Amino acid sequence: MINQKPPIKKRRPKVTVIGGGTGLPILLEGLKAADCEVTAIVTVADDGGSSGSLRNAVNTIPPGDIRNCLIALSDMKDIYKDFFQYRFGNEDKEFSGHAIGNLIIAAIAEMRGDVFSALRLLSYMMEVDGKVLPACEEPLILQGHFADGTMIEGETAVVSHPDQIQHVTVRLANEDPTGPVRQPQAGREVVSAIMQADTVILGPGSLFSSILPNVAIEDIRKAIVDTPAKVVYICNIMTQLGETEHFSDADHVRVINEHLGAKAIDTVLINKTPVPYEFLESASEKDYLVQITHDRKGLAEQAAQVIGCDFLNIEKSGVYHNQDKLVDSIMDVMKDTEK
Known part of the structure; x- marks a missing residue:
């Protein structure tokens, strides 16, 4: 009888995704289903809702975005995911609005002494296929800088300011004003995840409050510029009130490259399908948005490959990227890189 060698298992492509907000878990879930080795690097400058309250x-x-990323990469049963995601009702006084998962993350971080150790334990308990890493292991304060020279601190305050944001920086939330100034440092394994990836993805997510707070950390900025991986930016479909009014797709790429200090974006994924007029007219005034315009010349100036696709996925709650088409496009980018 001839002994047959076991089949060689194909290496899973390494994808590192940097961002925050509601779009990130959707992408992570799709990449996991496509059998990628996924690492999520998550912003820690959020100061709103349950996350902001627990941070203070x-x-x-802030644990909210991290919680959602853990769920997206988890293989545990749905009943346990539902438990982790459950929010206390408005009648529950001090616990009102808090997700159980947020409380668990905060508690284990205190028990273990640091958030990195807590996330390693939680990833084991939750059967997470991949890694979820905080961009920094200390909470950060987002600083918005405006054209008139004004600087405003705090994510909620920055995006509420009526003027256009020029650029953002971050500082440590727990900085001692009487001691030496400490610069935010990338969390453990963050830089190596960027440098060792096959593909690094920025977005989807709010430009100034979900993506750029990560880039504003010097270690992360340098790693994105220096990585041999292909750097892909997923451009938003709609403008965002308080952040990107009147922005084109090229404006988004330009602002990221300006924060990076180099034209480091290799590929931009943009939606090429018009959002129906009826949907735009039905949106409430508070959430009034317009579709991001296409600037072919501006994108060419940023020296990035542009891939357009029908990414449009309209739901009652808003306009999102179609998960399957987005992942298919990312996989195509990785295949082209391998050639």
């Missing part, structure tokens, strides 16, 4: 109350990083 127990001196920890």
Whole structure:
């Protein structure tokens, strides 16, 4: 009888995704289903809702985006995911609005002494296929800089300011004003995840409040510029009130490259399908948005390959990227890189 060698398992492509917000978990879930080795690097400058409240109350990083990324990469049963995601009702006083998962992350970080150790334990408990890493292991304050020279601190305050944001920086939330100034440092394994990836993805997510707070950390900025990986930016479909009014797709890429200090974006994924007029007219005034315009010349100046696709996925809650088409396009980019 001839002994047959076991088949050689194909290496999973390494994808590192940098961002935050609601779009990130959707992408992570799709990349996991496509059998990628996924690492999520998540912003820690959020100061709103349950995350912001816990950050101030127990001196920890905001856990909300991290919670959603853990769920997206988890293989545990749905009943346990539902438990982790459950939010207390408005009648629950001090616990109102808090997700159980946020409380668990904060508690284990305190028990283990740091958030990195807490996330390693949680990833094991939750059967996470991949890694979820905070961009920094200390909470950060987002600083918005405006054309008139004004600087405003705090994500909520920055995006509420009526003027156009020029650029953002971050500082440590727990900085001692009487001591030496410490610069935010990338969390453990963050730089190596960027440098060792086959593909690094920025977005989808809010430009100034989900993506750029990560880039504003010097270690991360330098790693994105220096990585041999292909750097892909997923451009938003709609403009965002308080951040990107009147922005084209080229404006988004230009602002990221300006924060990076180099034309480091290799590929831009843009939606080429018009958003129906009826949907735009039905949106409430508070959430009034317009579709991002296409600037072919401006994109050419940023020296990035442009891939257009029908990414449009309209739901009652808003306009999103179609998960399957987005992942298919990313996989195509990786295949072209391998050639």
